[in-house]
Amino acid sequence: MREQHQLRDDSPERSILARLILPEQVVEADPLEELYGLATTAGTEVVDELMQRLTRPNHGTFLGKGKVEELRLMVERHDADVVIFDNDLNPAQVRNLEKAIDAKVIDRTELILDIFAAGARTYEARLAIELAQLEYSLPRLKRMWTHLSRQAMGVGMRGPGEKQLEVDRRLAQKRIHDLKEELSKVERRREQQVQARKEAPTVSLVGYTNAGKSTLMNALTAADVHAADKLFATLDTRTRRWQLPGWGTVLLSDTVGFIRDLPHSLVASFKSTLEETRQADLLLHVADASSPTVFEQISAVYRVLEELEIEEKDTLLVLNKIDAIKSSAVLNRVLDRYPNAIPVSAKSNTGLVPLIEAVGEALGREFFDLEVDVAPSDGKLLAYLAAKGEVLSRKYGEEMVTIHVRVPAGAMGPVHRDAVAIRYMDERLGKTNDNQSAEDEKSSISIDLPSVPLSDSSSEVA
Template sequence: MIETAPITEKAVIVGLINQDQDERQAKEYLDELEFLADTAGAQVLKKFTQKLDVPNKATFVGPGKLDEINQYIKVVEADTVIFDDELTPTQLRNIERELECKILDRTNLILDIFAKRAQTAHAKTQVELAQYQYLLPRLTRMWTHLERQRGGIGMRGPGETQIETDRRIILDKISRLKTQLVKIDKQKATQRKNRGKMVRVALVGYTNVGKSTIMNMMAKSEVFAENKLFATLDTTVRKVVIENLPFLLADTVGFIRKLPHGLVESFKSTLDEVREADILLHVVDISHPGFEEQIETVDTTLEEIDAGDKPTYYIFNKIDAFTYEEKDEDDLSPRTKDNFSLEEWKSSWMAKSNTPALFISAKDKTNIEEFKEELYEKVKGIHSQRFPYNDFLYNEDWTKGIQE
């Protein structure tokens, strides 16, 4: 049998400039949406934006912009139009009727990537639950959509079988999936309990900031890592030993702006490792132009899962990708991030904040020894409180059954 390469879908993406996001933010969000589309397997041909105070209730964008998009996709024969916000069932139906092609929103695209990336039964169950919850209010639209076109981006998982389902069947499946998750959660809770009282450290952060690379470096493991969004869905726990001090290190799913609420709810059990951690290492991609907003997104999500009060330390990663452009003496233009050297970054608000800030490159292993020394001191402090009389006497049974 001859294997053929998957066909790359041609897509255009659409976003708004409004009171919630200015032109700069809209551009950045569309760049991220393009990265999401690329991760899902689509080629983005063009980005459309429109200035609107609020989205059009019927078609998200105005009629004139929708007509402009329609003319373009007919010329380039685009397969898919992706919108950077969650569309209502009415908007989906109206837009699809006008453009006569596959219409996705940001939520559907993220769900598709999660369906593509899910490997374990736990992750697959969580994603499937979120997909059905997204699908339920859009059932009427999906029937006609699937009759015309099936498969491809946005149609993985339950989307492939919805032509034969109705609301009652979906509700039954949602109920069964929730019951299945409860059973899996109990198993996970037992696993965590069996690890004893070892100090737990969790890597958290925006998607694609290098958490899995740090995990591989620290635990000498083979956690999947690549330059794609949501490379990791399942929480991976490994035992790490610095000098003679063992602790548990967890790599968790990355966060993202406008993360679908259904996914947050479905993946709360996966993030139990974060809630039960003694220390959070908040990994930040310092080379990303919008890393401050990414920090805010992660902090907000941590609050949503009741982990906002954990001891947290900023790990600014990817200093190898940071480009320093020295200003000429005659250059009177305002200073930007590109005009800051690494030493100046170390003296900025990040390093002077209440929580320590470290600057590393997990890829090039820059400043890793300093990182390990700081982490060792933090873990040692917690361990000494738990075991004041045998700081460095360890029972080998503690470490049995740790790896998941």
């Protein structure tokens, strides 16, 4: 008997993009450009687009009656599999649209969750994605059976006469509870791991997705981490050692990219993955200077940082991809608004020297330049200074060892406690002759400098 083979269609899903624009929304030059990038990243083939302006969404179908019919004809003409909205829809609107156009309908949040699910590699990233998907899906659970037959009572599982849909909801809620507990454990472990690496300053790359953060990390550290010209190429935090001139070892972290209207459930789920950013001494906010929506992207990143409660960290704005800018007027327009920004091209290694100097200067704001007198017998403090600071020189006397060292502000406690004498070499603090006067001088002067004025996981260290 001849073996029968089932034909399988490996062609990508054909998608139609749709967006409803409301009066209060700021519209980009190409309103569907970002959704197009998300749709292609998800693996679909975009075959058509549809937009409508309304004062408010239609309660039942989101779009107006005429546009729904136009969308149905588009689906029929292109034999489309899915319609992707650049808006968030409620469950009833999705059901009504699917019935009206005879095609699958997904909204912006579901698309982003699908992309994250496909790209998650580490255990904690998969946990975060599953949690976000369940929280999104819980109010959207659909009855997958044609019957609603009542089931027999199970011990400890359901009440008498409970329907299948109610069982599904209960199981989903139980899984959400378990995932939150597991992610809480992961978050505590990650926090401990990050704090354990405080022997070196930490710098974290943040920014809009596809702004070139991974490419910049490769340029600065020769790390050879995966970098691709697509949205959300990086979902897990990667940390690499960076030999910063004049500083020695600095830990540089690359994190998941942000995006406009990033789902709140996703931000909450990824808090453990972003622990490197929360604990960093300095943020490098990487923006795509060649993007026509660069201002909106910068603002979107700061909104997410605010949601994560880390927007007040010392930050340097890095304008990447200047090699892709055709006119200097385009770059000048961005620099006029952000005069402290640093233009670079990670792809061609342009502008990296000024960036490195700016990072060193910014990190210096968190360090003290000291001369410390230590008793020769105090090997513990001598070892502590060597481990926590950058020893610039040592002078050995008969009764004292004098060490010129740069020490992180957070590591000053044992120095004040055990040193025989401390002299601050930093001109902002002036020289002092003993511990008490050093304390008095330090307490009267604030050394915290403001952040750059802007208007608006695998974390294994290699």
